[in-house]
Amino acid sequence: LKFPDGTPVDAHAIKWSLDRVVRLQGDPNWLVSAFLEEAEVVDDLTIKIKLQNPVGFFPYLTAVTPWMPVSPNCYSPDGFDSDSTCGGLGPYKIVRWERDVEMELEANPDYPLEPPKWPSIIVRYFADATTMRLALENGEIDVAWKTLLPTDYVDLEANPNVNVIESPGAYIRYICLNATTPPFDDVRVKQAISLAIDRDEISDRVFLGTHQPLYSMVPLGMEGHIDAFPKRDLERAKALLKEAGFSEANPLEMDLWWTPTHYGDTEADVATVIKANLEETGMIKVNLQSAEWATYTDNFGPGVMPVFLLGWYPDYLDPDNYTWSFAHSEAADDLGIFYSNPEMDALLEAAQTETDMEKRMELYKQIQELWVTECPTIPFTQGSLYVVTQKNITGVTLAPYMLFPYFLLERTE
Template sequence: MNSKTLVLVGVLLISALLLGCAQEKTTAPAETPTAEEVKAITIGVTDKITELDPANAYDFYTWEVLNNIMGGLMRYKPGTTDLEPYLAESYEVQDNGKVYIFHLRKDLKFADGTPCKAEDVVRSVKRVMNIAGDPSWLVTDFVEDVVAVDDYTVKFVLKKPISYFLALVATPPYFPVHPNYKADEIDPDQTAGGVGPYKIVKWVRDQELILETNENFFGDKPKTDRVVVMFYKDATTLRLAVEKGEVDIAWRTLTPVDIESLKKNANLQVLEAPGAAIRYLVLNGNESTEYPTKNKLVRQAIAAAIDRDEIVQVVYRNTYTQLYSLIPIGMWSYEDVFKQKYGDKNLELAKKLLQEAGYSEDNKLKLELWWTPTHYGDTEKDLAQILKSQLEATNMIEVELKSAEWSTYTDYARKSAMMLSLFGWYPDYIDPDDYTTPFLKSGANRWLGYPYSDPQMDELLEKASIAQSTEERTTYYKQIQQKLAEDCPIVPLVQGKLTIVAKKNIEGIVLDPTMIFRYYLVYST
């Protein structure tokens, strides 16, 4: 490794699953020395913060911010797929995996100096359970109860043994939050944070976020004292900002054309990491709606008409690859089930299925396809237009394109107000369950407006989550993927990678399987 602290770890190498044995204890490693510090670094993004509340925030970028101002009992060791204790100093697994006991560090404090103890962990987790926001299923589906044994001991009693519970504990719904958070309702603009390396000193929604070192943090001091995040309208303005030197780092999201151009800029470095970011199309089959996508034949016809090759080449300029399942390529249990069942641009099959559903060239299927302008970058409009063209190539479908900004878009999704909608996914935890349960399990997909519910699928997901061996779990996930292709509530499109553009003097950028950008590791020389 050269002098630059850059770690690009392929997310698809290995699943980080830790299942302790009864009475097993694991101790946190020693902290590493702090590298050269700098006064400030400015990061430019086109993304948006939804809510600064882990009880309801369920999008990739907001989770990134939360991971810089909060932390969990466990975390992924930066640059690896290895889980390690974080706010906990050790843990035990008892009762054949149904009970987890975490022993907290005794030096935990919130940013204002308020001590963080076991009761704060319990309060925060139960708050998530009671508010029942979008990510609450990550707790409620698994946790029967959580109690404070004493000031520094937290006990989780699970509904059933879960092979990946330690990975769940590393997600924001399990982060302890400051007592200033409202007890029984979502607190979207709360800046008190949790126990993390940074604290928020200023936030103007969709304009600016300023973080400064949390002097009460137990761990290493961030390598940059002050981080300024600037929110840009689109990729064009973000690209101009990094070219002019207004920002030190351009992050999520530049267009493929911009990236190609910026690679030629001698003053910049372009860092890329293979990853498990996926894009997909939701076909709303919620039975309470009047959408034609309730008909499985319609959903199958849409899947058959899609041409991923064109999407990869035209929209993403070969920076993405074709994806034929919700589980990403390279992760154990992946099966290219949509390729096997539908292929690409299979217009004859699409027409046949549409005819069976009662449609024709004289009686066309009318669809509404929703997309959001900035959250996924400037290519999103192109993606929506190409999908419209591909579906209308059947001569039996008419597509009306509709768009909404991200906060409105996610609200519409929760309310099941969109017939077809484009979304992307980044891992909550590194396991096939994270690419199936949030979409396909009844209740867990509330954030998408309950577009799909099937008892057989629920049973398969349940069996896969409690099976202990990878071999047995793989068998279940293959069945899950086959049923996904048959029922077709969601159509996988492409799988991509992450790209960061930075000034030449910026170091310490670490992209790991969680795809969370850790600001506290970044510094300049």
């Protein structure tokens, strides 16, 4: 085995790659550094991985990008090159890349497994969904992926010239609440917000059925999921707000933050519907605030945003990836949530290190049940995956982990 530059893919390259991830401390290096104690070369074809603690989902981790080996002779050991075309060991190699314009891939002659069905792929980048849909309808592109608007999928379903392919997804949307900012340090207020949200309206009105209502941070279809959060109950929401000291004469005034472009053109509608849902209690007044993504994420650390919208694409398909980052005291600060609870920490740590799957799932049931009481975040929808192709394209395979294997695509003339 060898990388596109001819460097052998061996245990030395794997150790070098893992050590580099830890050393550079780039995001998301924690997928390695939080678990790896040491990587030791036994011989050219054997590497010994020593973990800091047992990890109940370790095989899933080894499939994520930071664990994938790269060439020590092509990548810098000391820095990042965000425009690198070095690539790794895969069915294709990168021939050309112009940032935010397009990338050209060519079949890798040194790939040891079955070669890709199509010898070359050009990946084009689009600034907005409208332009991408137009390119598809004009026959300029063969595949439209990530992401058209919900209205586009509805319209294109009726277009006889294209295929619309849907698959279950593991992408979730949720509200984050800064647990150190009053009154969101009061669980009654957070629970009231959860009870006031109309998840069905968000799914149907904003996402036109391309999302489903979600009642847990662990997504539908994943082992361990339970519908933990209760359905909408305005009367119960009002009662909790009243207990917390609010009324129609003394409403809770709050800012709800959202970001205009990162999640697409539907995000303004999501924020507007949630605002209307909360104000329907008669005890909450919502001011919508927005910031572009770079500023939005910069706001996490200082805790500028008391309540804000986020989405999560999985790093690995395990309940740990949907819970630890938001609710463990060592991780929640990074997302501007600042939540800390020793009981939650203990449950998350036990679930992460437990290797008996049945015991792990029982722990995640307890975690989800505690989540409803504590509300570090409030989940509201889960999105499906969609790809739209020309009629002569086959081999589309979608998996919940959000990656699209180009090497299976075929085109008939």
